[in-house]
Amino acid sequence: MQPSTLTYAPALMANGYEFSGGSGYALPQYPFSPPPELTEQQIRRHEIVIVGAGLAGLTLACALNQYGVRAVLLDEDNTVGVKGASSRGICYAQKTLEIFKRLGIYDRIAAKGVQWSVGRTFAGSDEVYSFDLASASTHNISRQPPFINIQQFYVEGFLVEQLYQAANRTVELRWNNRITGFEQNAEFAALNITTPAGDYRIEATHVIDCSGARSPFRAWVAASVTAKTGDDRWCIADVRFKHPPPVERHTWIEAPFNEGRAVWQHLMADGVWRIDYQMRPDADPEEVSREEVVRTRINGQLGRDVPHDEYDIVWIGPYAYRSECLNQLQHGRVFFVGDAAHVVSPFGARGGNSGVQDADNLAWKLAAVLQGRAGPALLASYHDERHEAATHNVLVTNRTTRFLRPADGAERVFRNAAIRLAKRHAFARQLVTTGRMSTPNVYSRSSVCHSSGGRALQNVALLWADGSTGDMADLLAWTQGHLLLLVFGRLNEKETRQLRELARQTGACCVQVVRKAALAAAKEHVVDSHGHLAGCAGKPRWAIVRPDSYLAASGQQLVDAFLTQAVSSATGAAA
């Protein structure tokens, strides 16, 4: 049975959220088919069961499928998006887009989404500062832009379609399969599942919890959580204007038309603007979400009485945020990924982006262990690396939260001071924050990253041996989950022989990187004409790159014991 095609025409539909309104979106429906377990007598055991087909679960499923790893993906409903409502994540950062390039959905995201590079921040009626990311040199060596804005359900829909269209699909999608119970022992985990056609039970060697911020697994494994709640309240209005404003990100720290509180204005796909208003902490969510109240706010923002037919309200949704981080991302056979593992405020787009990066981190490790390239120790590094990332994201977003919702007294005095100074002096703009945008996290305490590694390599453009254009993402896809050993510069015969032997013993894919094709000695080589790849790797003689495009280690000597050891350590072999 084929899934219905994606059509996201606006349609009148109710959504499951209290106090929300607007006409919503028509989301795709995917087919439910009764799982074989319903009619079987014996309980099946699956190597990997992924719970939750959101951004994280679908990224993991797509990545595992690309590595040829078998898995079952369970989702409690039969569509993407937030219970048919609207978009949660809207802003996808470069590292995430690079992952999507490798998974094969980037072109669709680029075609559907909106790229922006100009951001302006206002306080009162003054512009505090503006920036143009297109002129920032830090972002421009990747083939992906700094950000693309697109509704989350489009990304999820593209991932689902990518799975359905895969020539050899190893991941089974099970819609309308909801988990109702869980237990685990030394040998396996067992899951109780309910479906429209009946209930069943399955066993799993690894359970990947991608079920989001309300994950039932947290209680089932008695996970300890570090959490912080505040009283900051916001209300989203997704609107479509007949005469759209310029494609720029505008943020007001103190909007005169919102009683001096913050307002965000972002464009997404289909000409839909997300306008997000900071509310009084004691605001009644029902009242602030009433359509007439929303229209009054928009009148205030545009400075006139805007006729109703000048824009449609697609969605209205009030929200509060909190920050939460599990202290352990692995509990026995359960790995926590995405919002199930950590929740942050939306400032800086660190929620969805880190969920995708969690999934990409875990996927290659599961593949390497299940396909015999690594021992189980590699899986433990998931916690090392992604907990460090989550902790960092919590820290950064909490700082922004404190700037945007300062406590009365000194916090507000210092914020006023920073804003006043920033209007005239560049140095103080460093203190003003409306969100520090998601960048790839550094892994400084990972058991499988050497201190010479632990950083992400950007998706730089390369030339293949035959002269055609490619990039790092293609090169990584080509390794099919193996480590990539890049060797920069010329190679003599002895070195070539030693590297060939190393590759044979370890299974790493060895590729020579040269500035000009004429310098290549190895059959497997790429041309890095501008030296961008060498530059972002830190100009080493060799670099070990993992399937998630992180540098595991790098060094200057060919071919020594350190290199040999570094290749084994990258997959968790004991030193």
Next chain:
Amino acid sequence: MTSEPNFEDADAFYESLLDAHQGLSREQSESLNARLVLVLANQVGSTQALLACLKVAQETGDETL
């Protein structure tokens, strides 16, 4: 951070500081000080030095005058 004397002209600075606050309400003084702290912090720059400065200010606040 240096706790050794470093002012070119301590008396002159102190006088300018007092003059700047003259005639201000408590609130205006408070915000002037906040701006001044941020301006000076940028002059220092170094995280280590800034944290050391904060510590000195915090510790001396504990003592009864």
